[in-house]
Amino acid sequence: MPATSRRLRLTALPLLLAILSATVVLTVGSAGASTADLSTASARTTSVINTGDGTLQRRERRIRNAVQVARNQIGDPYVYGAAGPGAFDCSGLTMYAYAKAGVRLPRSSDAQAGAVRRVKRSNLHSGDLMFFTSGGSVYHVGIFLKRRGGRPIILHSSYSGRPVQRDPVWTNNWFAGTLRPR
Template structure:
């Protein structure tokens, strides 16, 4: 881990309390349980919780956990440990999910960032226009606002 990541990554003790509060807040205002089958809601909720529990873990290209992640590694790890398998890369994940509209988006869905027809980044939607993701080298897993309109949305089948 680099010094800059250590200086910016929250401590594990702080992370545990904030992670729980952020995840509860994301689900409190959602219609997740009312609008989806119970099994899907449970998997989505678990995956979102797992991603949130990794808050502060450093980004590493090609990593899929348990303590370092790239973007698709975080989604892969989170859903795998929630009981659903996904392909390993962002593009392959996009190709494997049910594509949905922004209006249908709910916490636990995937948000895919694209340029033209190619997906280059993925995160797990947390509600309120925010995603849990592992953004880039030198950063760490964090909750962040979606910063562009060049996104597609997907739901795990």
């Protein structure tokens, strides 16, 4: 057997294994496996992993789009019970922004808290949700944007008389949730 033929087969083997791994992952994923069960042998296959809600890239794009939709609402008034367009309460803003990006969220902040996967504060990414609590109950939700001087900045609709806006977080009584399959 010529040396070039052996080299070609040896270099093609990792690619073949990656393709087979992706096929197995997609088959397992479509059979109802949880996203926690999905893994790959190669980082190159992450673009085709089925998470149940589409590809990882599609989910990331939807989250970025939701953040942009929410940013476009800056200046809109707070109205209790409103879910846009043109006026929002806190959970109405998050529900509206994510719905426009193709992601369903429940209506209330408490129900939204139950629909996300909790993440450590140190693992927040733009588009994750921050839930504010008092006495063990969720009373407010906002969209995490970034950190400034170590403090989280959120986009939210807080209360009557204040429009949708960006604010630094004012309390330590909060937890974070994500819609990413991480």
